[in-house]
Amino acid sequence: MSVPESAPPMAAAPGSAPLVLGIESSCDETGFGIVRGTQLLANAVASSMEEHVRFGGVIPEIAARAHLEEFTPTLQQALDTAGVTLAEIDAIAVTSGPGLAGALMVGVAGAKALALATGKPLYGINHLVAHVGVGVLDGVADSGTQPAGVVHSGTAGSVLPEHLGALLVSGGHTEILQVNRLTSDVTLLGSTIDDAAGEAYDKVARLLGAGYPGGPVIDRLAQQGDPKAFRFPRGLSAPKFVGTAEEPGKHRHDWSFSGLKTAVARCVEQFEAAGVPDTEIPTADIAASFQEAVADVITAKAVRACTEHGIRHLMLGGGVAANSRLRSLLAERCEAAGIGLTVPPVRLCTDNGAMVAALGAQLVADGVAPSGLDFAADPGQPVERISLVA
Ligand code: KG4
Ligand code: ZN
DSSP states (O other): OGGGGGSSSOOOOOTTTOOOEEEOOOEEEEEEEETTTTTEEEEEEEEHHHHHGGTTTTOOHHHHHHHHHHHHHHHHHHHHHHHHGGOOOEEEEEEEESSSSSHHHHHHHHHHHHHHHHTTTTTEHHHHOOOOOOOGGGGTTTGGGGOOTTBBGGGGGGGSSSEHHHEEEEOOOEEEEEEEEETEEEEEEBBBBSHHHHHHHHHHHHHHHSSSSSHHHHHHTTTTTTTSOOOOOOOOSSHHHBOOSSBBTTTOOOOHHHHHHHHHHHHHHHHTTTTTTGSSHHHHHHHHHHHHHHHHHHHHHHHHHHTTTTOOOEEEGGGGGGOOHHHHHHHHHHHHOOOOOOOOHHHSSSSSHHHHHHHHHHHHHTTTOOOOOOOOTTTTOTTTTTBBBO
């Protein structure tokens, strides 16, 4: 039996950019994207978020089952939108990790079935790097602000700026990456050591009885509150964790949000213990102060990591990129530090298949060998493993 391992890495017709299908299923979004090189043709996403609402967070088994149900209809929707057939696709890319094991397995198994049935090469790729890959899509990277002196490179048809970093903030991750070359050289500079920022939003929203997902509700509530009403902790900011530029502490560029979440819980409990009725607890002030702590510590640490690692341009990704305070404070601090900033449209910041397809197309264009059919989903896939090797 001939299997796609034997397919050449560069499967596109000479002279035309590769047509790549990207599949995403690492959390609660089932995403299928189709790109031709750097041109986005389709981005179909089905979310199981509604099914997790009553639990106040993503339940892995529910997410995995939803991926199974949405796989075929979402794939069909992407093909219809792009106006292409599966037979015309040159390569398939699927998120192999990091993410929820059961959720990843559905996407990976489905992608293998498609690759086997069509004989197309298959790439198992890194979800975090795919968030950055979205920046190569036409019109995304040029939408950002550019500090003087930033040179744009043209590697593999991409328009990613040089000296690039990426700040990824969602319900599943809070990371800062250094991207020397999208398809071969990405390193992790810092990450959360406990909750992801979006997760903290979801937990705090639950404490305040504000609903799920917590990000948008807290963001809205915070608009009516005083961000200085309470001084909540900025995790891992003490000198013993941060150290100095010369002698960096162990967590210089890392974040922690569990202490912040506990501080908010204690604050609410104090009002309750004092007999303050629920309706009179200053939830808007608490939300605004919590949001300020999150935005402050994320942006301060991200900008410091960029400055110390020669990053001149930062790309923001993940669902929390929709946050009003994070966006404004990051823009302010990046500008002050002479760092360009790109914030893709929210539908490309949240999990989607277009980013997977975009990275897949770059791997094809760079002649990277496909992953074959023998790889497994890797829930803890390190960021350095951009694509899996056969
Ligand atoms: O990227 P995403 O759609 O899914 C993953 O977590 O992978 O991000 C969802 C997260 C949720 O935790 C949600 O509360 C948060 O993004 N979020 C926000 C906002 N909108 C969504 N967090 C803060 N402010 C927002 N406006
Ligand atoms: Zn993500």
